Amino acid sequence: MKKRILLYSSFLLSYGGFAQTNLGLLETSLQVSKTNSNLGSLTNAVLPAAQFPLAKGSSWSFLDNGSDQGTAWKELQFDNTSWNAAAAPLGYGDPMKTTISYGSTSSDKFITSYFSRDIQIDLTQLEDMVEIGLRRDDGAVIYINGVEVVRDNMPAGAITYLTFSSGIVDGADEKRYFSHYIPKSAFQDGINRISVEIHNRDESSSDIGFDMYMRNKLADYTCEEGHIACFTSIIPTAQTPLMIYPQEQRFQMLFKQGDQYMTGGGTVPGNHDFTGYIPSQGATQNSLGYLSINHENSPGGVSILDISLNLGQDNLKPLWSLSDSRSVDFSGPSLVKTQRNCSGGVTPWGTVITAEESTTSGDANGDGYEDLGWLVEIDPVTAQVMDYGTGTPQKLWAMGRMNHENVVITADGTTAYYGEDGGTHCVYKFVADTPNNFSEGTVYVLKLDLDLSNNEPSSSTATWIMVPNTTQADRNNLRTVAAALGGTDFNGVEDCEIGPIDGKIYFASKGKGRVYSFKDDGMTISEFSTFVGGLSYPIQTDGEIITEPWGSGNDNLAFDDKGNLWVIQDGGRNYIWVVRPNHTQSDPQVLLHSSMPVGAEPTGLTFTPDYKYGFFSVQHPSGSNESQLDATGSEISFNASAALVFSNEKFLGQQESLNVDYPNHSLASIATVYPNPTNGILTVAINEVSGEPITIEVYDIVGRKVTELTDVSNGMDQKISVNLTPYDGNQLFVLQVQVGSKKGSFKVMKSN
Known part of the structure; x- marks a missing residue:
């Protein structure tokens, strides 16, 4: 001194x-x-x-x-x-x-x-x-x-x-x-x-x-044509009876509440949540795999789907198909059940982990572990819970009991990051004793060196504090001990992910309205900061720049291969945002991908290994939402929880270069649409056909039918006028035209 x-x-x-x-x-x-x-x-x-x-x-x-x-x-x-x-x-x-x-x-x-x-x-x-x-x-x-x-x-x-x-x-x-x-x-x-x-x-x-x-200075982001993150932001909006998504993309509904399971019987429950894609033949396999879907119910559940990409005739109409669906059985004596299966994660070794958000007390089987509040690992091939060599399915007891939301694991299979939505609201780290086996290991809780102030970091450093987890009592009460050790309360840790470019850990805080990031240095962390949230951001739409508040409800996170962070929100306007890797809070690079239909929130988000296709779920939408077209050309409605796949339009559904949607029933040889672009008045010319009934339906880019002409009689070489002048601004429309048994679709751009 x-x-x-x-x-x-x-x-x-x-x-x-x-x-x-x-x-x-x-x-x-x-x-x-x-x-x-x-x-x-x-x-x-x-x-x-x-x-x-x-x-x-x-x-x-x-x-x-x-x-x-x-x-x-x-x-x-x-x-x-x-x-x-x-x-x-x-x-x-x-x-x-x-x-x-x-x-x-x-x-x-x-x-x-x-x-x-x-x-x-x-x-x-x-x-x-x-x-x-x-x-x-x-x-x-x-x-x-x-x-x-x-x-x-x-x-x-x-x-x-x-x-x-x-x-x-x-x-x-x-x-x-x-x-x-x-x-x-x-x-x-x-x-x-x-x-x-x-x-x-x-x-x-x-x-x-x-x-x-x-x-x-971070490198400017180069948007590669056709990449799933290369799109035009939608116009900010309150929820509508339709799902709104980018004009460059399509979606296909895959799996809906009320469907019949193909194996094991029963119907699909609702409240679809975490959605994880696991390729069936290694990390390079993109078109054949399993889709795991949580059901945030009491009791909870997980559905496993066998899905594959079918390219269609002449590789011109790629669509995903479902060959099997079944539910995971959690009713065995060692598991008892799961409850409120919320988020989760996919492991580097090809399994899926589902997270129980409920910590309702009870030990029905008398094994010394509370029945609920754990992470549970599932083999998607067998749809069975892992047993870790004991011969009996087990939950991941060593990772602790809490209101689990999700988990992400490093590529080397040694370290997991996860958070709690409720209880401590802390961020945790688990270091496995054996790589690719998370049944035993050490738990740490994150403690900031200085508390947050106005939801912003007061400093950029923090410490990992070891949390005892060797006994059943430790594991049952891990979150209580973590709080007593000074773990920082982030008010709803919804998801943790690892940045593919910078290797930083990113996590969503619902209550703070932010996504934070940090660099893990071992027993300490550095570079703790707010990555996105807490502000309003300029959104470049097709026609203008609109400032939109980030809002609340930061929920699931997912990175694509270019380092874009996809942020799903279950509050505010229930958006899916995309944040570029060169984003900073004072130089924002934020896009608005989609808006969920009335009553719904988006949940989960996952990609195929080639990042051509993304999957997410739409949870608890209103039963009265309107119908819209998906990539199959069918009218669907988000009136119950559902899982879907989305992609650039050239990778899903009818190829952009074709006017025809139905092989062997071509309309291209007898129908043309002009002028394209149009300032409002459009002509549909039907050539070399007479006496066939004609129907013309016009849809906007989100699949909402805006007008139709039915029972049109025609003579030879008839020209039919379609009036689009009532619809303001620059818009893309899809015309579905049927002449007798021949059907086709045409894209038309209307500009003022």
């Missing part, structure tokens, strides 16, 4: 009349500076040069004595060795890693605090643009080697140590990182000095805060 006090004696003296009552606070600040600097045995305030990229929560030299530093302080040659050094975020008034001083009078606080850090730059490692992510409360100016590169929430003109910020930063914005892009030319090869001055809004402000990261 004496050494630290002597080290900072000059710092203490610089405060002059600093009140004795604040000495304890100051000493705490110095202690934090030492222990949280991430510099190990550092015993003075000199910071070595950081390496690029610079992470959140890095250590900074800082001066917080209210003095006028003029202009020399920002230069590379300036001697800042007398300054203090500590880990960010730095500030006061809100949860901070390091508390700095505002002076001796709370009503007359220092206006400006100064921060600097040297960073080693290898110009060959920089992209053309570098991203600076700035957390500032309230205003900031950033300099690189003495040259101003960023001015954020500060007035124009000369800046002094008494200059107030332009505006007030409050609420969640106090914790957000705002992206600024700096050209590579702003840096020099070797050591660079990053200098930042943070300005308060006035002398009586309650808080101030600073942190910063620096990295190469």
